[in-house]
Amino acid sequence: MNTQVICILTLLFPLCLLSQDSETRGWKGIIPLHSSEADVRKKIGMPNGGPLVQYKLEDVNVDFNFSSGPCNEGWNVPAGAVLEIIVNVKKNRPQLSGLNLDMRQYEKSSDPELLDISYYVNKKLGITYVIWRAEVNSIYYSPSEDDNNLKCKTDK
Numbered sequence: 001m002n003t004q005v006i007c008i009l010t011l012l013f014p015l016c017l018l019s020q021d022s023e024t025r026g027w028k029g030i031i032p033l034h035s036s037e038a039d040v041r042k043k044i045g046m047p048n049g050g051p052l053v054q055y056k057l058e059d060v061n062v063d064f065n066f067s068s069g070p071c072n073e074g075w076n077v078p079a080g081a082v083l084e085i086i087v088n089v090k091k092n093r094p095q096l097s098g099l100n101l102d103m104r105q106y107e108k109s110s111d112p113e114l115l116d117i118s119y120y121v122n123k124k125l126g127i128t129y130v131i132w133r134a135e136v137n138s139i140y141y142s143p144s145e146d147d148n149n150l151k152c153k154t155d156k
Contacts, residue, residue: 013061025060025125025144027085032126032143033150037066037080061088075143085141093135098147101129 025031030040037053044062047053053064065084067077075083103116104126111117117137126144130137143150 016106025127025141027087027141029138030064030082030085030141032082032084032141033075033077033147035082036078037064037082040064040082059089059091061090063088074152075147076150076152083143087139087141089136089138093137095130095134096131096136099129099136 026035029035030043030045040053041047044055047064048056053066055062055064058093063086065086067073067075067079067081067083069079070076073083075081077083101120103120106122106129108122109118109119109121116133118131120131122128124145126142126147128142129138130140
């Protein structure tokens with residue numbers, strides 16, 4: 001294979017890991033509140049450490065937070081349902097501009113203490129991009145606005 005092609009593929013691989021389709025819900029088909037711990041293990045295998053269920057992959061570390069039961073964490077989902085996915089990029093961090101996001105769909109905020117950190121939040125899709133010095137440092141996948149019907153009712 002041509003050296004240039006190998007180089008280009010090496011540079012593009014992390015973008016594929018992160019974005020698959022940047023404007024869709026969830027990560028690798030795992031969707032908060034709709035996927036289970038069994039779904040995660042079926043798609044990725046057994047976790048390999050960390051306080052949360054963590055997968056240490058070649059270019060990213062992925063943490064999963066699971067429900068301990070209906071309404072224990074504010075969501076009416078069974079024990080073992082995925083609540084949140086955190087993808088931390090280890091190397092070959094892509095530029096935010098390289099993800100080709102529709103920035104009109106995102107709200108930008110800055111970290112008040114860490115001046116080089118910005119957050120791009122899409123509440124409708126439940127995605128937050130954490131940007132450090134113009135590079136994607138991590139991506140949080142959380143419940144989307146469409147999942148508000150799964151919030152537990154509180155007596156007030």
